[in-house]
Amino acid sequence: MRKIDIAVIPGDGIGREVVPESLRILDLLSEIHGGFKFEKKLYPYSCDYYEEHGKMMPDDGFQQLSQHDAIFLGAIGDPKRVPDHIALWQTVIGLRREFQQVINLRPVKSLKGITSPLRGDKNFDFIVVRENSEGEYSQVGGTIHQDNDEIAIQTNVFTRKATEGVIDFAFQLANDRNHKLTSATKSNGLYHSMPFWNRVFTETEAKYEDIETELIHIDALSAFFVTKPESFDVIVASNLFGDILSDLGGAIMGSIGIAPSANINLNGKYPSMFEPVHGSAPDIYGKNIANPIGQLWTAKLMLEHFGYEEIGNLLLNTIEELLVDNVKTPDLGGNYGTTEFIDALFEKLKKQ
Numbered sequence: 001m002r003k004i005d006i007a008v009i010p011g012d013g014i015g016r017e018v019v020p021e022s023l024r025i026l027d028l029l030s031e032i033h034g035g036f037k038f039e040k041k042l043y044p045y046s047c048d049y050y051e052e053h054g055k056m057m058p059d060d061g062f063q064q065l066s067q068h069d070a071i072f073l074g075a076i077g078d079p080k081r082v083p084d085h086i087a088l089w090q091t092v093i094g095l096r097r098e099f100q101q102v103i104n105l106r107p108v109k110s111l112k113g114i115t116s117p118l119r120g121d122k123n124f125d126f127i128v129v130r131e132n133s134e135g136e137y138s139q140v141g142g143t144i145h146q147d148n149d150e151i152a153i154q155t156n157v158f159t160r161k162a163t164e165g166v167i168d169f170a171f172q173l174a175n176d177r178n179h180k181l182t183s184a185t186k187s188n189g190l191y192h193s194m195p196f197w198n199r200v201f202t203e204t205e206a207k208y209e210d211i212e213t214e215l216i217h218i219d220a221l222s223a224f225f226v227t228k229p230e231s232f233d234v235i236v237a238s239n240l241f242g243d244i245l246s247d248l249g250g251a252i253m254g255s256i257g258i259a260p261s262a263n264i265n266l267n268g269k270y271p272s273m274f275e276p277v278h279g280s281a282p283d284i285y286g287k288n289i290a291n292p293i294g295q296l297w298t299a300k301l302m303l304e305h306f307g308y309e310e311i312g313n314l315l316l317n318t319i320e321e322l323l324v325d326n327v328k329t330p331d332l333g334g335n336y337g338t339t340e341f342i343d344a345l346f347e348k349l350k351k352q
């Protein structure tokens with residue numbers, strides 16, 4: 001029996017609802033499979049922890065987490081209690097950097113059984129590859145002066161190493177998929193970073209044959225997400241562009257609550273981290289109405305990461321069957337609570 005040792009961080013808000021519920025399903029899946037088991041260690045790092053300790057994690061928090069095979073995270077953030085940049089940089093964003101999770105994979109796919117005005121009758125299946133360690137997300141800069149003279153400076157950082165890394169990864173992925181790669185750019189308005197990004201894209205392209213490519217400005221690309229999502233295969237984007245596109249990806253699928261993501265460490269030195277695209281949703285926390293599919297689909301990505309693609313497919317297929325039977329949480333127009341959805345999924349999986 002293979003033991004996979006994961007760190008579990010439910011975090012804040014609905015993370016505390018969808019993570020424990022998803023663990024019930026993960027345990028059942030490992031039982032059904034019979035060949036592996038998740039050993040789980042729970043970490044309470046959250047805004048509650050901050051209120052008690054003045055920081056989101058203990059000083060050796062990263063060290064503790066680095067010992068695990070993977071991190072399964074819900075969401076961090078409660079801006080009424082802790083400023084978002086503090087809460088996120090001390091946890092998710094810091095972890096992505098420290099653990100060199102340079103790639104963030106965010107699949108976007110029309111699921112059976114979901115209708116939405118944005119989706120219409122379109123079918124699509126693509127993946128956003130988000131640069132995950134630098135770009136527009138940087139701590140370089142500062143604020144000076146007061147009142148009317150106040151200045152805030154935020155410097156973007158685009159290294160050749162990370163830019164080439166993410167673009168090359170996306171080319172390889174397109175090569176394994178349907179041979180089309182779209183790059184999000186904004187080389188009209190951003191004078192230095194995006195012309196550089198485009199140049200690296202064009203240089204990398206020369207290494208690959210038979211990949212259809214397009215460079216599309218982020219504003220137009222956002223519109224195409226809505227009007228022709230079926231035209232995409234792989235999309236490569238900088239940190240901020242990829243962040244924004246992936247919520248839009250959730251919206252065209254029918255709900256931000258179903259979008260999954262995987263923060264991938266490629267060099268094997270640190271664990272990868274699996275968390276849904278959505279945040280802690282303080283507006284719906286405590287009502288048992290959060291959609292757990294984003295967290296579950298994220299669990300599927302984690303299963304694939306450890307080589308259990310088949311059982312991951314079983315999970316997503318069974319979710320689709322439930323959706324077709326109108327077993328849905330309110331964000332998708334249904335009347336199932338989080339727990340009731342998981343109960344229904346549990347029963348259906350047990351019958352397989």
Ligand SMILES: NC(=O)c1ccc[n+]([C@@H]2O[C@H](COP(=O)([O-])OP(=O)(O)OC[C@H]3O[C@@H](n4cnc5c(N)ncnc54)[C@H](O)[C@@H]3O)[C@@H](O)[C@H]2O)c1
Nearest residue numbers: 075076077078079084256257278279280281284290291331
């Ligand atoms: N990686 C992360 O941990 C992460 C990601 C995004 C936002 N955040 C943080 O979460 C907090 C809230 O951020 P936000 O409101 O911008 O984004 P959000 O994703 O938490 O919520 C946006 C909207 O989508 C809805 N929603 C989100 N997930 C849902 C689900 N599973 N089921 C049903 N509805 C769902 C919410 O109710 C809300 O109306 C902030 O503190 C933010 O910084 C953290």
Ligand SMILES: O=C(O)C[C@@H](O)C(=O)O
Nearest residue numbers: 088092093243277278279
């Ligand atoms: O900006 C971020 O990366 C945090 C959150 O919005 C996410 O998408 O994970």
Ligand SMILES: [K+]
Nearest residue numbers: 075275276278
């Ligand atoms: K999240």
Ligand SMILES: [Mn+2]
Nearest residue numbers: 243244247277
């Ligand atoms: Mn986001």
